[in-house]
Amino acid sequence: MTHETETTDRDEGLLGPLNRRKAIGWLSAGLAALAATLVGVPVIGFLFAPLLEKSPEVWRAVGPVDGFKIGETTEVIFKDPSPLPWAGQVGKRGAWLRRQDREQFVAFSINCAHLGCPVRWMAEAKLFMCPCHGGVYYADGKVAAGPPPRGLARYDVRLRGGQVEIHTGPIPIT
Amino acid sequence: MKALETLGRWIEDRTGIWEALVRLARHPVPGKVGWSYVFGSATLTAFLLQVATGITLATVYTPSSGQAYESLQFITHKALLGNFLRGLHAFGASAMVVLIGIHMIRVFLHAAYKYPREVSWISGVLLLGLTLAMGFTGQLLRWDQNAVWSLVVAAEQAGRAPFIGKLLAHFLLAGEVVGGATLSRFFAFHVFFIPALIFALVGLHLFLVLRNGISEPPAEAGPVDPATYREQYQQRLDRDGKPFFPHAAWRDLVFGAAVILVVGVLAATVGPPPLGKPPDPTIVQADPRPDWYLLWYFAVLALLPHGTEKVLIVLLPAVAGLGLLLVPFLSNRGERRPSKRPWAVASVIAILTMVGSLTILGYQSPWSPDFDPPPLPDRVVGEVGAQAAHGAMLFHQRGCENCHRVGGFGGERGPELTRVADRLTRREMVLRILNGGHNMPAFASILDPDQVDALVAFLETRKAPGTEALPRTSGADPEPTTGSPTDPG
Numbered sequence: 001m002t003h004e005t006e007t008t009d010r011d012e013g014l015l016g017p018l019n020r021r022k023a024i025g026w027l028s029a030g031l032a033a034l035a036a037t038l039v040g041v042p043v044i045g046f047l048f049a050p051l052l053e054k055s056p057e058v059w060r061a062v063g064p065v066d067g068f069k070i071g072e073t074t075e076v077i078f079k080d081p082s083p084l085p086w087a088g089q090v091g092k093r094g095a096w097l098r099r100q101d102r103e104q105f106v107a108f109s110i111n112c113a114h115l116g117c118p119v120r121w122m123a124e125a126k127l128f129m130c131p132c133h134g135g136v137y138y139a140d141g142k143v144a145a146g147p148p149p150r151g152l153a154r155y156d157v158r159l160r161g162g163q164v165e166i167h168t169g170p171i172p173i174t
Numbered sequence: 175m176k177a178l179e180t181l182g183r184w185i186e187d188r189t190g191i192w193e194a195l196v197r198l199a200r201h202p203v204p205g206k207v208g209w210s211y212v213f214g215s216a217t218l219t220a221f222l223l224q225v226a227t228g229i230t231l232a233t234v235y236t237p238s239s240g241q242a243y244e245s246l247q248f249i250t251h252k253a254l255l256g257n258f259l260r261g262l263h264a265f266g267a268s269a270m271v272v273l274i275g276i277h278m279i280r281v282f283l284h285a286a287y288k289y290p291r292e293v294s295w296i297s298g299v300l301l302l303g304l305t306l307a308m309g310f311t312g313q314l315l316r317w318d319q320n321a322v323w324s325l326v327v328a329a330e331q332a333g334r335a336p337f338i339g340k341l342l343a344h345f346l347l348a349g350e351v352v353g354g355a356t357l358s359r360f361f362a363f364h365v366f367f368i369p370a371l372i373f374a375l376v377g378l379h380l381f382l383v384l385r386n387g388i389s390e391p392p393a394e395a396g397p398v399d400p401a402t403y404r405e406q407y408q409q410r411l412d413r414d415g416k417p418f419f420p421h422a423a424w425r426d427l428v429f430g431a432a433v434i435l436v437v438g439v440l441a442a443t444v445g446p447p448p449l450g451k452p453p454d455p456t457i458v459q460a461d462p463r464p465d466w467y468l469l470w471y472f473a474v475l476a477l478l479p480h481g482t483e484k485v486l487i488v489l490l491p492a493v494a495g496l497g498l499l500l501v502p503f504l505s506n507r508g509e510r511r512p513s514k515r516p517w518a519v520a521s522v523i524a525i526l527t528m529v530g531s532l533t534i535l536g537y538q539s540p541w542s543p544d545f546d547p548p549p550l551p552d553r554v555v556g557e558v559g560a561q562a563a564h565g566a567m568l569f570h571q572r573g574c575e576n577c578h579r580v581g582g583f584g585g586e587r588g589p590e591l592t593r594v595a596d597r598l599t600r601r602e603m604v605l606r607i608l609n610g611g612h613n614m615p616a617f618a619s620i621l622d623p624d625q626v627d628a629l630v631a632f633l634e635t636r637k638a639p640g641t642e643a644l645p646r647t648s649g650a651d652p653e654p655t656t657g658s659p660t661d662p663g
Binding site for chain 1: 238239240241322323326327329330331333334339340341343344345347348349350351352353354355356357452453454455456457458459460461462472475476478480481483484541542543545571572573574576587610611612613614615616619620
């Protein structure tokens with residue numbers, strides 16, 4: 001007798017209208033889904049946080065204006081806008097700074113526009129050369145040879161209080 | 175003794191673990207499996223070696239962008255057996271890559287991926303991808319200069335993915351730049367996330383081995399017909415199957431032990447890959463290269479035809495991966511003997527040749543400039559006039575030698591110029607220097623006319639001994655030259 005009742009009950013649970021058993025089933029599943037969301041949202045949010053946060057862009061002084069000779073390109077080093085306390089030397093940034101005349105400065109990213117390797121300024125040849133896949137750029141950052149699809153990315157530069165300042169930015173993703 | 179026996183019997187009674195293990199170990203395998211079947215278990219052995227050495231290294235390694243390099247210096251130079259452990263872990267990684275490759279080739283050549291083992295193949299392809307991902311993330315954990323720049327290259331590649339490229343790149347870097355958050359992210363990938371996936375897939379892979387049985391040598395089985403295969407497999411197994419332990423297991427044991435011994439010897443004699451310069455992103459004197467198993471891909475990135483790379487950089491790996499995954503669906507029945515599957519054999523040879531030659535090219539990387547070539551020595555320049563000698567100096571100073579080779583000195587990016595005067599006239603040389611080429615900068619704005627003259631005067635002396643320079647079509651006479659006395663070519 002008991003056995004028969006159970007069978008009927010189960011059939012209704014699967015196929016019949018909403019009954020107590022089915023409701024409890026949905027409720028349990030909903031509770032589990034809630035628990036999964038409770039864990040999943042922070043986990044995924046935490047992992048993807050870097051995509052949501054934009055790192056601040058600031059002006060960083062890289063040296064006195066008089067320290068740069070007209071017509072020369074030199075590497076300048078500055079601090080990341082907001083380095084994590086444990087970043088250490090990885091919190092440093094580099095750029096190639098070219099003084100064109102008394103007032104005009106241009107700052108190039110050191111990242112090759114091909115795949116991001118650090119380009120080197122060859123002062124005598126007046127070319128930037130990349131060690132990875134053979135990209136070459138002219139002194140003005142335009143592509144001279146090799147695979148780069150575009151010229152070197154630039155940072156904004158301004159002169160303030162006798163200092164050259166660079167507007168920091170992300171690693172340019174081509 | 176008696177007490178131990180009682181304890182053992184109690185545990186076995188309550189858990190049945192021993193019985194389950196014995197049943198696993200004695201599961202029947204085809205009678206004639208031989209040495210070609212050891213590579214899968216050897217890959218697993220190498221993986222377990224990685225787990226053991228990796229966990230040990232992780233007890234000291236500090237996954238902090240600012241301190242990882244120092245902690246590795248400590249492990250390498252100060253910690254007891256640290257250098258040896260790093261060597262084991264590094265050569266263990268190489269062993270795992272090599273073995274999974276051989277295993278895959280064996281399975282492919284024997285068509286063991288055919289019915290009913292398609293999912294074994296798919297899980298294997300995923301494991302190959304994860305193994306390479308472990309190799310690459312492991313290289314990044316070395317956190318020297320090479321690691322930082324390899325990571326930037328990886329992020330830039332990810333950045334080429336359509337629509338989500340930039341997001342993907344920033345996800346990998348854990349921000350818009352390489353910084354404090356970057357390394358700990360890759361540490362978590364390398365140590366928790368990817369290994370967890372590997373464990374899960376290895377579990378599936380092994381479960382399928384037990385469920386579907388290992389494939390017999392192709393000659394034993396005949397063509398695969400999904401309608402009858404399982405039945406016939408069972409019949410063959412009943413007829414001449416043997417328990418896995420010890421009939422097949424002893425080979426796995428011997429070969430696995432040999433793998434570990436070889437890795438140990440290499441770790442002790444060759445040692446781990448040396449740490450490069452510190453991970454300071456402002457040191458531009460860098461020469462980023464991936465570890466050997468990805469050098470072929472590094473070469474691909476340099477050699478993609480200009481203009482196609484924006485598409486191919488994402489499409490090539492995607493097509494390669496998808497192609498591998500789809501192998502069992504191209505043909506999951508029929509002939510399994512390699513001798514009857516010439517296209518299979520040919521494609522293995524083609525892929526090995528391609529990857530092999532790209533790897534060699536990756537080592538040589540002729541597309542990279544030689545950044546510090548010595549000035550051309552007198553014995554190469556030879557006895558030339560003052561203008562040509564000045565040209566030889568300019569050749570060194572003005573970047574020509576970074577990309578062009580003369581007499582065994584200089585880069586290999588551009589054509590070798592040891593005998594350039596045999597094939598180019600003076601006029602052609604001037605035009606090339608001033609205007610550049612599709613892979614050469616134009617020097618019109620970099621060199622003044624006197625310098626171009628001097629350079630060309632020098633280049634005109636570069637010819638095979640005893641030959642005349644090509645007739646001049648324009649320009650002033652350079653220094654009179656007779657056959658260049660030295661031309662090692």
